[in-house]
Amino acid sequence: MSKVTASIVLFNTPIETIGRLLDCLILSGVCNDIYIVDHSPIPIDLSSYYGVNNLHIILNGNVGFGGGHNIVLNMITGTSDFHFILNPDIYFEPSMLSIMLDRIEGDERVGLLIPKILFPNGRLQYSCRLLPSPLNLFIRRFNLFFPRSIVERVDHHYELRDTNYDGEMNPPVLSGCFLLARMTTLKQVNFFDERFFMYLEDVDLCRRMHGISKTIFYPDAVVYHEHAKSSFQNIKMLTFHILSTIKYFNKWGWFLDKDRVKVNKKFLSKFLQD
Numbered sequence: 001m002s003k004v005t006a007s008i009v010l011f012n013t014p015i016e017t018i019g020r021l022l023d024c025l026i027l028s029g030v031c032n033d034i035y036i037v038d039h040s041p042i043p044i045d046l047s048s049y050y051g052v053n054n055l056h057i058i059l060n061g062n063v064g065f066g067g068g069h070n071i072v073l074n075m076i077t078g079t080s081d082f083h084f085i086l087n088p089d090i091y092f093e094p095s096m097l098s099i100m101l102d103r104i105e106g107d108e109r110v111g112l113l114i115p116k117i118l119f120p121n122g123r124l125q126y127s128c129r130l131l132p133s134p135l136n137l138f139i140r141r142f143n144l145f146f147p148r149s150i151v152e153r154v155d156h157h158y159e160l161r162d163t164n165y166d167g168e169m170n171p172p173v174l175s176g177c178f179l180l181a182r183m184t185t186l187k188q189v190n191f192f193d194e195r196f197f198m199y200l201e202d203v204d205l206c207r208r209m210h211g212i213s214k215t216i217f218y219p220d221a222v223v224y225h226e227h228a229k230s231s232f233q234n235i236k237m238l239t240f241h242i243l244s245t246i247k248y249f250n251k252w253g254w255f256l257d258k259d260r261v262k263v264n265k266k267f268l269s270k271f272l273q274d
Contacts, residue, residue: 002105004097005076006084007035009068010044013088017226020091022049027094030101031084033076037068065176066192066201073183073191080183087177092223099221100180111185111213112206114174115221116165125225126159127175128217130267131207131260137245163271170214170270172263176202177225185213195251198237200244204251210263 006025010018018036025034033054038044039062049055058071069085076083082104084097096115104110117125130136139154156162163169179202189208192201209215252260 002081002101003032003079004030004082004084004101005033005035005072005080006031006086007037007069007072008086008088009037009039009065010088011039011062013040013044015044015046018044018046018088019048021086021088022046022052022055024091024094025084025097026052028097029094030097033080035072035075037071039063039068064194064197064201066196066205067194070191070194073186077183077187083181083183083186085176085179085181087225089226090178090223092221096221096223100218103216103218103220104180104182107214108182109214110216111182112174112209112215113180113218114178114216115223116217116219117175117178117223117225120224120226124165125175125227126155126161126165127177128160128163128165128169128171129173129175129203130158130160130264131172131257132158132203132248133257133260134245134249134254160271165217165219168219169217170210170267171217172210172215172267173203173206174215174217176205177227178223181209182213185209188212193251195247196244198240198244200241200248204248207252207263 008018008021022034025031031054033056035056035058036046037058037060039060043059046057060068060071073083082101100113100115104113114127117127119125136154136158140158160171186209189205189212193204196204206215
């Protein structure tokens, strides 16, 4: 039987939010171990969950989203088969995790998988993307300075909206808010790149995972995500976003990124054929 683990990174997360997710995980019955990495200056009071034998709480200075998950990933390497990487503002029906696990266990080519992700009101979140270009991210981030028609056209293409999100697909980038990973494949790419303190760490990880495995959007499973775009509301988060964007393009190439063109073209060609 496969061993399944999960990790959640917190920073001043409301207890109601993390409690809701923990209840979903516990009721699902699929996780052998659940790890919480708390980056909060004052640790969040999770004493009501201390009786849960498979819950592990790690108090740590803030090393960012990817760095926090890497603490757990390094601990469980060699012992866990499949691992859920979760944002705390996620919730779902308990059966959804088993549906996702059945899909990834049944196909060794799948290294990373996400479900269909909805807002609490039931509206679809566009959680699949092409590899970004500098222009993509610049227009999306500073959308108020561009005509709405241009922003919509960029988003429509970049977020693969023509797919309608009604069938399984293998896009280059998946949202990092709810990932199910095959640990052997994740280890091959050496987990998250900790140069990204916050933002773009999921794009970078998916890009590396997509190069050696399938990165699957699987709409048979559905979860809900509250999704607050903090970089649009907070100057500190905006700074993190800009710094991560610079680091991403310094790593992969700004305008001369042949792999980006090749990967995106391959996905779009396959989609148009289907």
